[in-house]
Amino acid sequence: MSGPKKSAKDARRKFVFERQAIPTIASALGVSESTVRRWKKTAKANGDNWDLVKSANMISGEGMEATVADMIERFVVQFQATISDLEADKNIGAIERAKVLTSLSDAFAKTVSSAGRVAPKISELSVATDVVKRFADYVQKNYPQHAIALLETLEPFGVHLTEVYE
Numbered sequence: 001m002s003g004p005k006k007s008a009k010d011a012r013r014k015f016v017f018e019r020q021a022i023p024t025i026a027s028a029l030g031v032s033e034s035t036v037r038r039w040k041k042t043a044k045a046n047g048d049n050w051d052l053v054k055s056a057n058m059i060s061g062e063g064m065e066a067t068v069a070d071m072i073e074r075f076v077v078q079f080q081a082t083i084s085d086l087e088a089d090k091n092i093g094a095i096e097r098a099k100v101l102t103s104l105s106d107a108f109a110k111t112v113s114s115a116g117r118v119a120p121k122i123s124e125l126s127v128a129t130d131v132v133k134r135f136a137d138y139v140q141k142n143y144p145q146h147a148i149a150l151l152e153t154l155e156p157f158g159v160h161l162t163e164v165y166e
Contacts, residue, residue: 007031008039009155015040016054047163056129075111079104128161 007029014020014028015036022040026033040050086092086100136154140147 008043011036011039012043012048012050015050016057019054019058048159049162053129053158053162072111075108079108128164129158132157132161 010029011025011031014025015022020028022033022036026036029036043050082100082104086097092100132154136147136150139150
């Protein structure tokens with residue numbers, strides 16, 4: 001494989017697995033940003049959603065729990081900063097302070113609640129991606145003579161998984 005197909009495949013790999021931005025990918029491959037965006041759009045039209053695969057790959061690599069924990073941790077930091085600002089501002093009256101606290105509490109409850117319902121399709125795809133990665137590692141460790149053949153089929157199978165779970 002050479003030329004545009006190889007470059008589109010390289011662009012997908014850089015976007016999905018290396019989490020590179022489109023301008024970085026375009027520069028590395030010596031093509032325009034619009035070309036990379038066209039490849040991405042064409043792939044999506046053909047059932048290969050690079051964004052979905054990127055998200056699923058991140059979640060399967062870092063784990064859903066780690067991703068959700070990171071989101072909650074970031075929210076809590078902002079929550080604490082807002083409380084500190086609220087305590088420091090002596091010009092806010094009791095009623096306004098109560099409104100801000102109520103709003104913060106509501107936002108916290110919604111954030112925690114939504115953390116438990118994170119995109120089920122991405123979750124399914126991340127599990128499938130994790131199983132495929134574990135299988136590839138298993139084959140490489142226990143059947144190294146078959147590793148090359150497996151690697152040749154994994155990328156197209158990854159595209160197939162995206163179609164199945166989208």
